[in-house]
């Protein structure tokens with residue numbers, strides 16, 4: 226392709242003209258390493274939840290709670306993947322899953338008092354999407370990850 230400023234031929238995959246320094250194509254979106262770390266942590270959390278659920282299924286503990294754990298882990302993993310590939314829907318999916326868990330746990334809480342109770346569920350359901358929202362505001366080169374999500 227040709228540089229729009231100096232009209233010289235530049236390599237197809239280059240971002241800047243090697244002769245005049247002109248930007249020849251838009252820069253790929255960038256996120257702060259901290260945001261990337263948190264998103265990977267979120268994916269890892271999802272994998273762990275799936276593994277715990279799988280262990281529960283394996284030991285014959287086929288209860289509603291294991292199913293919820295499995296689904297939440299899967300959604301968590303998928304949300305992290307969506308956010309890492311710049312799709313804002315990943316955030317709304319996280320929020321929806323947290324809300325769904327809260328409602329389901331509120332209904333089934335009396336059957337699973339050993340599970341930490343509603344305090345834990347409330348903290349997890351409302352804190353995770355809120356913390357994630359603030360994490361996504363961390364800026365790199367003046368742009369937050371949130372503003373770059375599509």
Ligand SMILES: [Zn+2]
Nearest residue numbers: 228231242245
């Ligand atoms: Zn040029």
